Amino acid sequence: MQSERGRKFPEQFFFEHPHDKGSKISLKDFIELELPKILQLSSQQLKGAFKRGTIKFYSDYGLDAIQIRKSIGKIEAGTMICLGKSVEVIRGFPKIRRTLMLEPVLKKHFNSEIALEEKMNGYNVRIARVNNRIMAFTRGGFICPYTTKKANQLMDMEEFFNHHPQLIICGEMVGTDNPYVSQYYPEIGKLGFRIFDVREKLSNKPLPILEKRKLLEEYGLPPVRLLGIYDTHEAAGEILDIVRKLGEKDREGVVMKDPDMEIQPLKYTSSQAHASELEYAFSYPFDLGQAFFFSRVIREGFQSFEMDESDVEIKLRAKRMGESILYPMLETIRLIADDKVAAEDLVIEVDSPDEAEDFVRYLRSLGVIATVVEVKKGKAVIRRLHQSTSDKISNFLNGGLY
């Protein structure tokens, strides 16, 4: 199978007309005539996006679609307009904004109550049934073959989608055998899925918190933890306590939501999560360090302030921050000095070597440099290279100037 992700629009692509059953419409006509109506965007906006390359033709894993690479008006990045017997729009998952301070923000942002859900450290996935197949989309709108297979193994979603074909399951793939963000959770182990939103196709409207949980329970589908529903005026202190305790267990943080889901959710994370992201970034300083650093450090400053920490607590936080930057960097410098390369090994479960190769092809199509290291006993080890880090450190160690 050859990847056709992100290729140019094929001139001669025709598919069934969305309104005029039996007749065909070309992709070009569809984008100019039908898509503006569907997305409630002007032809002007779509034309501009098309010119800038913000709209791409996607054809992979049996799906032909129009992929929105960057947000256009209210249409989120990662939106997929799936072309088939009918046109189905899987909207991108909306960016969740972060707050640096809880107390002043919560009162300003929310109504009387806040539903608090745990934010888990994995990767964001949308699952929908399109053309009679249940498929998993990554944040960017790509079908991930591994996630599609695993999500279907982890959850039986047939009945859910039989009854609710217009809904989308949004959740986090978590666990250690997670090729994007590997973190151990005692209740998850190798791989698990936790659902945080159920949304409608096209409108992207999310179900209210309790309705969502009831529906998921009915179909035996796993929600993220609901940590409580709080009175907004008392929430900040409670949430700070909860986040502190989550951090002590090396868990990531929380998402605060309007129980009715009429207001945009907000996220807030633990110091340990910031440290662990710094640690990851500074293992590959010249690939990830620069981009990761500043925001993590800023979060630490405001959190320490709002938690009204003692001198000892501040000292501990500073120590955690310094060590999470210096230690991994030093380790990588030593590695390169020892003629090794900066790389991370991802482990995924596979049924065959082909499946591992397919996943690597998929990663490469996203611009990731990766190779299959070994496939054994249903596990594939995939090595992801951080080339800039290897190259730059090696250059400095060999007498290059900064």
Next chain:
Amino acid sequence: MQSERGRKFPEQFFFEHPHDKGSKISLKDFIELELPKILQLSSQQLKGAFKRGTIKFYSDYGLDAIQIRKSIGKIEAGTMICLGKSVEVIRGFPKIRRTLMLEPVLKKHFNSEIALEEKMNGYNVRIARVNNRIMAFTRGGFICPYTTKKANQLMDMEEFFNHHPQLIICGEMVGTDNPYVSQYYPEIGKLGFRIFDVREKLSNKPLPILEKRKLLEEYGLPPVRLLGIYDTHEAAGEILDIVRKLGEKDREGVVMKDPDMEIQPLKYTSSQAHASELEYAFSYPFDLGQAFFFSRVIREGFQSFEMDESDVEIKLRAKRMGESILYPMLETIRLIADDKVAAEDLVIEVDSPDEAEDFVRYLRSLGVIATVVEVKKGKAVIRRLHQSTSDKISNFLNGGLY
């Protein structure tokens, strides 16, 4: 006095023709016909630079000049072509490159010997006699009124420039009453000047190390410390030791030079210098944090590696790094929460309130937001505001989202 820095080229500006005494030449003709010959640049290069705004007309403190804002070919940023009875070129001070590793770089970069000079933490100044006045230029090529006055008070340079009108004194203004970079040195106290280079006008050719020191001694002018001249093959270990010891005294670092000054110098700094710069930057995180951070942290990683530190030493370095980021940031957040603003107070010596006002005008012309807070007993306190830091922190504390 109204500042005319960086203004457009005056159409009607004429001055004495450099070759054809008695006749006049317009600025426009001078730039098109004479400057290419003087700077050994093509008219093409100069025209392009002129279009991009890289060349500005400068007129201030009694000097009319052409100021090179960004390097053009071999001509450094900060170069001033001074227009007067004769045309004099004060070349910009060349950027000194940094090494992250000593051992591999020194052998590759230098000949058999390395002269090691102390790098002091102040600001770079070039002093030259132009139109019969001794003037001090900042790195960017601006005449600084404070530096000009103080340099002339600190050193008697008349005789030196009588005998050597074609030379330029390049050095560091250091001490606590230093409005740009205030650091205490026991041997300096409030304000002092230390000379690291003596260069020729126009060619920018530096004197060899020993010749320079002999000349300075003759005229009673203060050089930076020469820490030794080392065999290149043994230098790395020695320099690491010296830098470690300088750091313990909170001193900045070293510059390594070819004794003949035929090869570009290199700089290398102490961990304490990195920490203190981080501390400064994170006092004003949204003004300076982002730009400062990454390179300081990278230097720490390589230094720790090359110093082959023990676990305890690495832990100490990580602690210093973490604390130099978190502590000042927290302090500034507290300050803003207390309705104060992010600002630093600079102290300079002045003879009159006018002198303080003049300095503030000068700072403003460079884009710095500053005001005179008080003038008392020959001292002026000048407050420099870090507006982004005040604004952003205040916004986050008042419920703004990140």
